[in-house]
Amino acid sequence: MNAVDIILVNAKEIRRRSVKVWEAIPENKLHWKPDSEAMSALEMVRHVLESEYYYHLAIVNRGSLTEFHSPFENRPFRSVQDELAFADSYHQEFLNMIGGFSEEELTTIQIDRSDVGYVRSLGDMLMRIGYHESVHTGQLLQYLRSMDANRPRVWD
Template sequence: MTAKEAILLNFKETRRRSINLWKGIPIDFLHWKPDHEAMSCIEMVRHVLESEHIYHVIIQNRGELGDFKSPWDNLPYTTVEQELDFAQFFSDKFMQEIKDYSEDDLSTIEIIRPTKNQRKILGDYLNRIVFHEAVHMGQLLSYLRTLGIERPLIWD
C-alpha cells in the first residue's frame, strides 16, 4: 500500500465510522450540548464537515484561506442526513484532489500557515485533518455516554 492509498483509506474509514456515530444520535438530542460554551451534537457534525472543506482550501492555497467565504454560512441546522448531503460535493472534490497528488507531492508540497506558526508537508497535513475528525468522534461518543444513550459500534 502506498502512502497515498493509506491516507485515502484513513479518510474513508474515519468518515464511515463518523457517519455511523452521527446517524446514531437521536434526533431529540441533535441540539444537546454539555454546557453553554460547547458545540451541540449537530454543530459538531457540521464543524467536522465544514472543516474538511476549509482544510481543502488551505491546501489549495498552500497555507492561506484568502478571502474565503464558507458555503455553510447562514445554513440552518436540520438533520445529520442534510448535513451529509450538503457536504458531499465538497468532500468528493477534496478526495479527488488527494487522488490526483503524486506520492512525491505528499513529501514535497509544503503547507505554510504563518499565522498559526505551522509548516507541514502535505502528507502530514492530510493525516492531521483525519485526526481532527477522530478527536470530534471521541467527543461525540462522550456526549452520548453522558446522556446515557447507547453508542453505535465504531470498532467493527
C-alpha cells in the same frame, strides 16, 4: 498500496466511523450540548464537515486563507442527513484531490499555516485533517454517553 492510497483509505475509514456516530445521535438530542460554551452535537457535525472544506481550500492554496467564504454559513441546522447530503460533493472533491497527488508531492508540497503556528508537508497536513475529525468523533461518543444514548460500535 502506496502512501496516497493509504491516506485515502484512512480518510474514508475515518468518515465511515464518524457517520456511524453521527447517525446515532437521537433526533431529539441534536441540539444537546454538555455546557453553554460547547458546540451542540449537530454543530460539531457541521464543524467537522466545514473544516474539511476549509482544509481542502487551504491545501489548494498551499496555506491559510485570508478570505474564507463558507457554503455552510447561514444554513439552518436540520439533521445529520441534511448536513451529510449538503457536504457530499465537497467531500468527494476532497477525496479526488488527495487521489490526484503523487507520493513525492506528499513530502515536497508545503502547507504554510505560519499564521497559526506551523508549516507542514502535504502528507502531514492530510493526516492532521483525519486526526481533527477523529478527535471530534470521540467527543461525540462522549456526548452520546452523557445523553444516555446508545453508542455505535466504531471498532468493527
